[in-house]
Amino acid sequence: MEETTGRRERKKLATRQAILDAARPLFLERGFDPVTIAEIAEAADVSVATVFNHFRTKEDIVFWNQPADERALADAVRSAATGEPVVDAVRRYEEQRLAAKQEPQAMTGYRRFLVVLAGSETLRARDRWIEVRRREELHAALAETLGDSTTAVEVELLAGQLVAAHRAIDTVVRRGVLAEDRPAKVHRAAMAAVDLVFGALDVGVRGYRAAEQRGLVDAPAG
Incomplete structure (x- = not known):
């Protein structure tokens, strides 16, 4: 059970980091406002719902x-x-x-x-x-x-x-x-x-x- 929980937590952290890594170049290239959550989700290869599971707002991705x-x-x-x-x-x-x-x-x-x-x-x-x-x-x-x-x-x-x-x-x-x-x-x-x-x-x-x-x-x- 402990191992399962640890695996789940590592996967959660990895997904969160993938979203951050995907969003960063988009924001740097185009600025914050024009970039959409959908574009971040696509770049991170996750669903929009997954992005919102980790970050309540788009601003939270910058101020993680x-x-x-x-x-x-x-x-x-x-x-x-x-x-x-x-x-x-x-x-x-x-x-x-x-x-x-x-x-x-x-x-x-x-x-x-x-x-x-x-x-x-x-x-x-x-x-x-x-x-x-x-x-x-x-x-x-x-x-x-x-x-x-x-x-x-x-x-x-x-x-x-x-x-x-x-x-x-x-x-x-x-x-x-x-x-x-x-x-x-x-x-x-x-x-x-x-x-x-x-x-x-x-x-x-x-x-x-x-x-x-x-x-x-x-x-x-x-």
């Missing part, structure tokens, strides 16, 4: 990793080591994310995604919605992690600032990638953005009532 993207900042907060300020945990996540993205293959894939994204208002709308969901997930994680020691207003403010920091860093990356800058140049610019936004955030967070005592930032040296 959306659930993980929405949770990423929240997961960073929840993964903070004991006593580690949540802002530091999110900064560490951003640095790790940028390190992974600077690989040439990752840069090429991301550039292709951005080209398709730029050509479709439908996808840009979904991109904006993901940011809303990212903030909601982050807000929940902050409230859960910081507990009663932090007020609802402070949690809301911090969630907004961390999402804005993420977006500012990603904007720098997107500009460099679309300009076809070398990976090292994109990474340097993005890391400079990390230093800037988290430096500003650190100063701002210190303005909260006894912020360093409630796990938001480290206490200032000296």
Whole structure:
């Protein structure tokens, strides 16, 4: 029974990947909007119903990793080591994310995604919605992690600032990638953005009532 279940799951994952692999060149060649689900199904050698079994909408094929993207900042907060300020945990996540993205293959894939994204208002709308969901997930994680020691207003403010920091860093990356800058140049610019936004955030967070005592930032040296 276990072997049968494993086989079924492997087949399901293989079909899902086949749909993604079939859709990608179609979107790159013609843009997102003109391509139909029927064309994707034909290219993947599956039925239209099978495509919808794996992806609720056509946008989901592009944003196949959306659930993980929405949770990423929240997961960073929840993964903070004991006593580690949540802002530091999110900064560490951003640095790790940028390190992974600077690989040439990752840069090429991301550039292709951005080209398709730029050509479709439908996808840009979904991109904006993901940011809303990212903030909601982050807000929940902050409230859960910081507990009663932090007020609802402070949690809301911090969630907004961390999402804005993420977006500012990603904007720098997107500009460099679309300009076809070398990976090292994109990474340097993005890391400079990390230093800037988290430096500003650190100063701002210190303005909260006894912020360093409630796990938001480290206490200032000296």
